[in-house]
Amino acid sequence: MIIKVQNLVKRYGDLLALDHFNLEIEKGEVFGLLGPNGSGKTTAINCMLSLLKFDKGTIHIFDRNMSPDAYDIKRDIGVVMQNVAVFNELTVLENIQYFCGLYITDKTKRNQLVDEAIDFVGLGDYKKFYPKKLSGGLLRRLNIACGIAHKPKLIFFDEPTVAVDPQSRNNILQGILKLNREGATIVYTSHYMEEVEQICSRIAIIDKGKTLATGTKDELKAMVKAGEKITVELYSDNDLNGALIEKISNLPHVTDVSLNGNLLTVRCTGGRHNLIRVLDTLKDSGLTFGRVYSEPPTLNDVFLEITGKELRD
Amino acid sequence: MQVFNLYFKIIRACKGALIVYLVVFLSIAVFTSRFYVSPAETDFTETKSKIAIIDRDGGSRLAKGLTNFLIKNNTVVKLPDDSEKMQDALFFRSVEYIAIIPKGFTSNFEAGGGDLLETVTVPDSTSARYVDMQINKYLGAMRLAQKHSGLPYDKMQQLVIGSLDADIQVKMNGRVYNNKTDGFIQYFNLIAYAMLAVSTLGISTIMMVFNHPDIKKRNLCAPLKQRSINIQLALGSIIYAAACWLFMVICSIIIYGRSILSSGMLPALSINALAFTIVSTAIGLIVGILIKSYNVQAAIANILSLGMSFMCGVFVPQNLLSSTVLRFSKILPAYWYVRANSIIGSQNSKGHFDTLVLSIIIQLVFAFAIFIATLFISKLRRTKAQ
Structure with a gap:
């Protein structure tokens, strides 16, 4: 076990930030911590890194108790913070050298690792640039290089793609997967469910400081009743009466039907012919329609099902 | 590190x-x-007082010698022997000190008499005090030379003026300020x-x-x-x-x-x-x-x-x-x-x-x-x- 967190409790005055939070992460995983802003993701990571004192619980990393002076554990951990933590007074190269130097004392080895980190994030052309001259995406890449240059076994990525353009975001996500392929265990926090779905092998959904559910994305999606969401864009001259809505509601596997303007939304549990049945019913009733969408459940649906609110609320 | x-x-x-x-x-x-x-440096800069000399002894040898000595060390302003003009000059500060050499000054001095000079000054003037000191110094030296040197008058006067004019070399053992x-x-x-x-x-x-x-x-x-x-x-x-x-x-x-x-x-x-x-x-x-x-x-x-x-x-x-x-x-x-x-x-x-x-x-x-x-x-x- 790379990380084992048990019954972690952290209070900020009257606010309960972590409420008996539990977590287990195996070696080689890309583990996602998914939750809305303020759910306790960063607090959990800060406790795991011993940046915050906690009121109750235990944290073990690499099967050893984590504490502020557990330097042998810290040596194998890389951290990429939510906010870019680099020195504006140093160049790109000097920044990476500094942070790598905190872990690696041998100068030759350090220089080699720094070069590798620069190649990894693609900042070769910006070595002598100062951070203020870099774009948001490049700055994020520098932040990552500073966190991973010493080749850690465990890397924490705390919302590394906030305020990053789509192209840079994709580069960052691909880079994280590459690090994982090279042997690093990744802990990735985000409130972007698409990202977590894209790269994480296992996911924990947290809210109000509690772990609500843990599993692979398929395991999590299997937990929800809604297996499919069918959206039909009806033409405006249609007359969709209450009787027809009831008819659709009575179809097999249908759990919920709603009409919002000219958009008809039908939620169904898992089934093979849901879409065809709904469309046939509309056709038999003489209704005409344009676009039709059929979506599998998302992590947002999972979150909605568990908490009764949207992930982005 | x-x-x-x-x-x-x-x-x-x-x-x-x-x-x-x-x-x-x-x-x-x-x-x-x-x-x-x-400011301390400027306080010690040598200054010359503005004085006037009224010689009523008709240029006797001691009067002449004293006049020359005072001219060397002060700025001498010419004034007529007129008490009203002398008062005006002091009032308007064109002079700070007036030395009046009375008739019979030299003979009186050589006879060993005192109270030789009459002076009129600006009240409480430090310059006046300074000029007083110069005159006392000159006359004191002349009296000393007269008593003990045995030199002729001219030589004696040269000796006195020479000794009074001599620069004194001061060597500071402590700090130089x-x-x-x-x-x-x-x-x-x-x-x-x-x-x-x-x-x-x-x-x-x-x-x-x-x-x-x-x-x-x-x-x-x-x-x-x-x-x-x-x-x-x-x-x-x-x-x-x-x-x-x-x-x-x-x-x-x-x-x-x-x-x-x-x-x-x-x-x-x-x-x-x-x-x-x-x-x-x-x-x-x-x-x-x-x-x-x-x-x-x-x-x-x-x-x-x-x-x-x-x-x-x-x-x-x-x-x-x-x-x-x-x-x-x-x-x-x-x-x-x-x-x-x-x-x-x-x-x-x-x-x-x-x-x-x-x-x-x-x-x-x-x-x-x-x-x-x-x-x-x-x-x-x-x-x-x-």
């Missing part, structure tokens, strides 16, 4: 602002050394301004960088003890402050050369400057902990360096400051630094040795108090953050 190395890389990054302060300091210092004229002394005391006073500016700017920049929450967090994630980070930062601050101090002391030697080296004051001035360097370092540390914005930092650096300098007598001598300002400035370390410099520069510094030591100790107490306050605030923030 990553943190220690980083310390000087950051200092190097803000060298532009630091150089500006040092250039301002050195410019003022060089200007002071070239153009500073001590001149405008150079005041110049380098002023230079060392100015160090307070420069040191406050460069410490506040340099050390507080480092503290701000390392106390930035994201950087602090990132450093704490590394396998590096907080104590090690603190020790490296302290070592960097000590070396930086010591380098600034050394630079300013060396500049004093370059600017004032032998005069400062031979004055014997350099060690005391340097020790006092070192004490103030420690105070400035402490101020730099606390400013770095308290402020978060670089704009505020520049403003604080200016307010502290200029404010304290003006209030404590760095730019303007302390004796010209009002008692209210001085009363307030006593709670500022720069006051005690300037005061210590004044004692070192005074002619009787040995007599004020205890006060000098006390002034330096007070500065160190200030530094200690600020260090303790810095540690307290730092600890308070750390606890709050967790």
